[in-house]
Amino acid sequence: MYPVYLFRKASKLLMAGAILTLFFAGIYVAGKSLIEAESLVLQKYQMPVAKYIQADWEPCIDSLRELYGKNKQLIKAYELQILLALSHYPELKEIPIHYYQEEAFLPLASRPEPFRMLYSKQNWQYNVIISTKSIEAMEPILVKNLPFEAQVGIIGHELAHTSYYLDKSVWQMILIGLNYIFPDFRADFEKNTDRRTIAHGLGWQLLSYAHYARQVMPYEETSLGSKYYLSPAEIELQINQTY
Structure with a gap:
């Protein structure tokens, strides 16, 4: 009886394992189809700006706020950077976006407000979280420690995520x-987001961020970054192909 019991137990475990494998394989295939569909629709939305100089744009903040600040809850310290990045995303002009700061591992993150996802799509709100404190290795690339141009670039990357979510269901x-x-999905997802950022005219700003991050981050972290995000050379190639 004991061997029979073990056989039945093993059979159940194998069946459960097979079901889980099929489940996750289905999720992975469905996720890849989202990425592949996205790669087909990437296009140039906005003309690029070679460089944003903070002093040149500070006198324009009121007009930028009037043009791009509707339905946006901004962070005072990064208001100009956010508004400049938003100017490259006309599809986000009316979209409610809440920027806020908190301690978080990732320097920035963009996602829909979870509770708003229970409502109809037109009532969704999107959050962009800017980290105030992370682990020591990540501290150099927190937004507060970046040059102005790189700040615009990485905020633009997060807005590319927000733009992508606009037509996605729960x-x-x-x-x-x-x-x-x-890892493969994450790499495709983030590199496509970089391409979308470039397509929206923020390629030079993204390049500024990529160069700076690789100067100040430990080698292990920069190697990991190159796995999931476009390298400076890849960004330059994409810029030349897009603009």
């Missing part, structure tokens, strides 16, 4: 979240 957002644990 289930597609869940699918993205589940797939993000897979």
Whole structure:
């Protein structure tokens, strides 16, 4: 009886393992289809700006706020950088976006407000979280420690995420979240986000961020960054192909 019991136990475990494997394989395939569909629709939305000089744009902040600040809860310290990045995303002009700061591992993150996802799509709000404190290795690339041009670039990257989420359903957002644990999906997802940032005219600002991050981060972290994000050379190539 004991061997029979073990056989039945093993069979159940194998079946459960097979079901889980099929489940995660289905999630992965569905997630990849989202990425592949996205790669087909990347296009140039906005003309690029070679360089944003803070002193040149500070006198324009009131007009920028009037043009791009509607339905936006901004952070005073980064208001100009956010508004300049928003100027490259006309599709976000009316979209409610809440910027706020908190201690977080990632320097920035963009996601829909979870509770708003329970309502109809037109009532969604999007959050952009800017980290005030992280682990020691990540501190050099927190927004507060970046040059102005790089700040605009990385904020633009997060807005590219927000733009991507605009036509996604709750289930597609869940699918993205589940797939993000897979390294291949994460790399495709983030590199496509970099390409979308470039397509919106913020390629030079993203390049500024990429160069700066690789100057100040430990080698292990920069190697990891190159796995998931476009390298400076790849950004330059994409800029030349796009503009």
